Amino acid sequence: MLVNGAVITGKGAAKSRTAEEVELIRDILRGRYDDANSEYEEALAASHKLRLVEIGDAAGDDQADSGSKTAERDAATSLLRTLLDRRTQAEHAMQRLEDGTYGNCEGCSNPIPVERLEVFPSATTCVNCKQNRERRAG
Template identity: 65%
Template sequence: MLVHDTVTTGRSQAEVDRIRQSLQSRYDELTAEYEQAVQQSQVLRLVEIGDTAGDDQADSGTKTAERDTAQSLLRTILDRRAQFEHALSRLEEGTYGFCEGCSAPIPVERLEIFPAATACVSCKQTRERRAA
C-alpha cells in the first residue's frame, strides 16, 4: 500500500505530510529528552561514585532507588521513541491509522490523543483483557 494512494488510505498528500511532521517532531523531542536523561544519569553516577564515604544502609538504598528510577525513565523514553519510529515507518508503508490486529481504521480521535496507536479500541481492549 502506497502512502500516496488516497483511495486506499483516504488521506491527501498534505495530510500525510502533516502527520509525518507531527510524528517526526515528537520523535525528535523524545530523542532530546533521552539524551538529557542520559546526561543526568551519568552525572548521578559520578556523584554516587565520588560520594560513598560514610554511607549507611539508608544512603545506599536511596542511591539504588535513584539509579533504578533513572534507568526506568531511560527505558520508558526509549520505548515511547520506538513507538513513534514504528508509526513513521507505518506512515511510509501506508498502513498508519489502520489497526494492526483487524486492519480497521483507527478513529481519528484516538490518533489525536495517541498518535503512535497501532490498534483500534476493540483490539486494544482485547489485548488488555488477555494480559490481565
C-alpha cells in the same frame, strides 16, 4: 482529520489523503520523535552524572543512603525506558505511514478511530485490541 488513507471532514465524509496531508502527519510524528529523543538524551546524561556521583560518593554510606541511591537509580532507569519507548513508538508510526498502514489497527486491521489518533498519533491498535492485549498481559 487525516486517518486511514482518508481525510475525515465530518460524519463519514472522506477522500484520499493528499501528499500535503501525509507530510503534515509526518511532521507531527517527526516532532514527537524529536521531542522524545531530546528528552531521552537529557535523561541519559543525567543518569550518567548520577552514576558518577554515586561512584565518587559511596564511602561511608549507611543502609538509608544506599537505599536512596538505589531508588534514584531505579527511577532514572525507568524514565529512560519510558522515553525510549515513546521514541520507538513515534518511529514505528512514521514507518507505518511510509508503508501505507498508518491508521489501521495492527491487531484487527480495522481503522483506528479518529479520536484515538487525535489523542495518540502513534497508536497502532484500536481501543478494543489494546484492551485485549492488556488483559492477556495482566
